[in-house]
């Protein structure tokens with residue numbers, strides 16, 4: 001479950017908004033723009049986008065493009081607050097790839113950090129649709145493969161000529177980056193920064209912190225200060241971060257960030273590291289944003305309301321009788337007639353139990369799977385694949401799937417457990433109604449939760465949340481099956497608890513030996 005951001009706890013205290021956030025660029029004043037009319041777009045990128053099914057850019061993409069292309073390109077850091085599913089990924093990927101398309105030598109120039117592996121995979125795929133078209137390669141550092149496999153994908157060793165005897169003492173091997181753009185999670189990124197020979201951030205020109213508010217809570221081994229330190233400079237030529245003797249790599253190709261004049265901003269190192277931070281619920285907390293050390297940030301946001309939901313999302317509440325909530329859920333799933341949907345619960349345990357219980361209802365004609373942070377990555381990936389292919393209709397998930405996950409065709413989101421914060425509601429509901437499509441979000445509530453829920457929605461300026469009803473005879477007809485399913489669930493939980501205890505005893509005996 002997402003931890004309550006401190007900012008929300010103290011929201012009533014009114015945190016002062018930073019001056020640069022007060023007059024943002026309003027994304028809603030932009031229209032979609034056909035690729036053919038987009039100024040400066042590299043023809044090969046246009047072709048790659050068309051091949052990927054994209055014929056025009058969404059408003060947030062047009063806004064970022066306009067602010068980053070042409071004269072004065074990327075003079076300021078970019079902060080984007082725009083609804084879920086509005087296309088933030090391509091909004092940063094396209095300008096980065098366009099700018100790097102003119103690079104002469106391969107080295108790591110763009111780093112994109114995401115909070116989870118599945119999200120990183122998704123973002124890598126977006127880069128992979130466009131970057132190769134202009135000769136750029138994209139790498140992934142998420143711990144999906146062994147560290148050695150990952151290193152061999154990220155670092156290139158020069159080919160040694162056959163028949164020549166090289167003395168490693170007299171000529172250290174020059175290691176080079178095999179990728180121009182790296183998509184990473186904080187954990188694996190830190191592994192490479194500290195241990196991988198030849199891995200360096202010294203040439204980095206772009207740092208993207210996607211899902212910023214979530215990542216700023218992820219202190220994993222101080223990844224952010226480390227990255228900033230590795231990319232900062234002083235006059236005497238620095239980048240002392242990777243002290244590894246083999247990491248010098250590029251010899252004469254060193255990127256020197258001189259202190260000089262960058263149009264309008266004196267005494268800043270140049271070329272400057274450009275930061276792009278994005279979220280559907282971007283924090284406004286000055287102390288949190290300060291961690292990013294932003295340079296004259298430009299704030300782009302959609303509309304006047306801080307928390308925006310997608311345009312075509314409809315919100316409903318479903319009032320359930322106490323103790324019969326699972327029946328209402330099953331009945332609702334039946335009424336959705338196999339439309340794809342994600343059911344969110346409040347914890348990993350309830351995800352597992354609810355999914356098991358639904359399966360014990362017998363053949364509902366709906367394929368249901370669970371997805372949670374406790375599962376092995378391979379299991380989660382398989383579920384996600386099945387869901388994307390439409391083989392699975394319902395995924396029961398903990399908040400592991402809340403942020404950023406993009407599964408086309410999800411028409412419904414169901415909050416089985418009431419979301420504790422408006423940010424949770426926004427990210428959960430945002431798994432549907434993406435890319436301008438229609439979607440519905442149902443929240444199951446007990447009568448005594450209605451008032452609180454109304455208050456929660458008010459924070460996103462939602463005044464209307466109609467009640468959705470499922471036919472009472474359908475709930476009643478499921479009652480006998482429900483009793484049986486509950487019995488089976490009880491047995492299954494007992495068996496699982498016993499197995500866990502047994503496994504715990506075994507491993508503690510092993511440890512004692």
Ligand SMILES: Nc1ncnc2c1ncn2[C@@H]1O[C@H](COP(=O)(O)OP(=O)(O)OP(=O)(O)O)[C@@H](O)[C@H]1O
Nearest residue numbers: 054056057058084085086087088089280404406435
């Ligand atoms: N210009 C476009 N034309 C058509 N589809 C697009 C375009 N841009 C993005 N999409 C699609 O829109 C969907 C949402 O994009 P994306 O995942 O980048 O949204 P997001 O704003 O990052 O959402 P979230 O806040 O939930 O992470 C994706 O399926 C993507 O393929």
